Amino acid sequence: MAQRWKAQLAMTAFKEDQFPPQTLPEVAFVGRSNVGKSMLLNALMERKLAHVGSTPGKTRSVNFYKIEAEVDFFLVDLPGYGYAARGFKEKEKWAKLIEQYITQRETLQLLVHLVDFRHGLLKNDQELQEWISQIGIPSLVVFTKADKISKGRHKGMLHSYIRKGLKSIEVPFIVSAQDKSGVGEFRQFLTQYLNRG
Ligand SMILES: Nc1nc2c(ncn2[C@@H]2O[C@H](COP(=O)(O)OP(=O)(O)OP(=O)(O)O)[C@@H](O)[C@H]2O)c(=O)[nH]1
Numbered sequence: 001m002a003q004r005w006k007a008q009l010a011m012t013a014f015k016e017d018q019f020p021p022q023t024l025p026e027v028a029f030v031g032r033s034n035v036g037k038s039m040l041l042n043a044l045m046e047r048k049l050a051h052v053g054s055t056p057g058k059t060r061s062v063n064f065y066k067i068e069a070e071v072d073f074f075l076v077d078l079p080g081y082g083y084a085a086r087g088f089k090e091k092e093k094w095a096k097l098i099e100q101y102i103t104q105r106e107t108l109q110l111l112v113h114l115v116d117f118r119h120g121l122l123k124n125d126q127e128l129q130e131w132i133s134q135i136g137i138p139s140l141v142v143f144t145k146a147d148k149i150s151k152g153r154h155k156g157m158l159h160s161y162i163r164k165g166l167k168s169i170e171v172p173f174i175v176s177a178q179d180k181s182g183v184g185e186f187r188q189f190l191t192q193y194l195n196r197g
């Protein structure tokens with residue numbers, strides 16, 4: 001029986017020293033700007049806690065959501081990458097914040113790498129994959145915005161992306177935060193992953 005999660009925003013960090021103490025396991029969402037990180041988090045939490053934007057660059061802080069489930073944990077929403085319009089300095093600041101988060105959190109159990117299902121892994125996604133595999137953090141690819149692609153093409157597209165090469169601890173999930181397809185399965189996967197002992 002799928003359990004619901006009780007979610008609340010625990011901390012919004014604009015700087016590293018605002019990260020909360022490392023008391024719980026963490027699962028963090030990374031990916032290009034506008035890929036749907038915040039909206040998928042809301043779908044998982046069944047609450048509109050994260051700000052969703054129609055223009056890229058909506059999330060500029062690291063947001064920690066405390067989830068009470070079988071195991072309590074933090075879901076972490078990171079700013080997106082690959083978005084230049086805010087200017088070089090600000091872009092650098094975000095990149096540094098993301099890097100500090102990923103390299104320093106000992107409680108980080110899993111990076112969920114979100115990729116737009118229509119586009120597959122772009123150059124900066126591949127660079128991110130290289131980097132996180134060098135650091136040795138497990139990562140799972142989740143394809144977003146599945147509602148934009150007709151169901152009959154899903155399998156073929158998934159396999160072509162896998163053939164082109166991607167690093168993921170499991171076969172990538174295909175989800176839509178809009179019509180909620182795949183969201184329940186992904187929530188269940190995260191619960192099991194955190195319970196793995
Ligand atoms: N059709 C469709 N649109 C989506 C889906 N998920 C997100 N969107 C749209 O994509 C845009 C960006 O969504 P966000 O969740 O804010 O994206 P983000 O990855 O958090 O973006 P940044 O915070 O800028 O890094 C919004 O206009 C959403 O409505 C989805 O599953 N399907």
Ligand SMILES: [Mg+2]
Nearest residue numbers: 037038058059
């Ligand atoms: Mg966001």
